[in-house]
Amino acid sequence: MxxxxxxxxxxxxxxxxxxxxxxxxxxxxxxxxxxxxxxxxxxxxxxxxxxxxxxxxxxxxxxxxxxxxxxGGPLFTFNESISFVVACADQEEIDRYWSKLSKVPESEQCGWCKDQFGVSWQIIPANMGDLTRRPEQIQVMMQQKKIVIAELENA
Incomplete structure (x- = not known):
């Protein structure tokens, strides 16, 4: 081992x-x-x-x-109470991870997605704190499924 x-x-x-x-x-x-x-x-x-x-x-x-x-069998399953954060350098990296990890459309919100195994991921820009400093930026983020950096910058 x-x-x-x-x-x-x-x-x-x-x-x-x-x-x-x-x-x-x-x-x-x-x-x-x-x-x-x-x-x-x-x-x-x-x-x-x-x-x-x-x-x-x-x-x-x-x-x-x-x-x-x-x-371990079906006794326990994944849920959104645990997720893994993927800090991305730019929109291209967000798009790449999103296309590979988001497989459950109804679970998508604010950069969160769920893969085909039921594991939850947060695919966000590394500078997310800077992009959500103003209330209007937070409002935009709350409407997004996949994070679009340009929309947050322009809010």
């Missing part, structure tokens, strides 16, 4: 951990899958029933941030 960072997020997937890791390392630069440990033989423990070959512990890095994940 690879060394763990002092603090890192763990994502519980039903049975898509391997697929999600591969997808995310393709989306983000400087990313890689570090290790994948599979569930052992089902006869070792009742909790392993039906889990053979699925991910018990997956470790991966997305642009320098370490993550852990697992296939």
């Amino acid at each position: 690879a060394e763990l960072s002092p603090i890192q997020p763990c994502l519980w997937f039903d049975d898509q951990a391997r697929e999600a890791m591969a997808y995310y390392v393709d989306v983000f630069p400087n990313s890689r899958i570090t290790s994948i440990d599979e569930y052992p033989d089902e006869s070792l423990d009742e909790h392993f029933t039906g889990m053979k070959g699925k991910v018990l512990n997956g470790q991966f890095t997305l642009n320098g941030v370490d993550f852990v994940c697992l296939d």
Whole structure:
């Protein structure tokens, strides 16, 4: 097993951990899958029933941030109470991440989106604080789905 960072997020997937890791390392630069440990033989423990070959512990890095994940079954699902912020340098970067990570249109608002695995992301400009200093800028942002920097600058 690879060394763990002092603090890192763990994502519980039903049975898509391997697929999600591969997808995310393709989306983000400087990313890689570090290790994948599979569930052992089902006869070792009742909790392993039906889990053979699925991910018990997956470790991966997305642009320098370490993550852990697992296939844990459908007991827990993702929701918007946890999201990952992607600070983007410019509109082109926002557009690129948005096109890859926003797969649930009804979840889009103020730069928030949800991917095909149900994970929530905030795709925002790195200088979001500067772009939302005035009430009229905040009003514009509240009407946006994907953040459009020029609209905030012109508000």
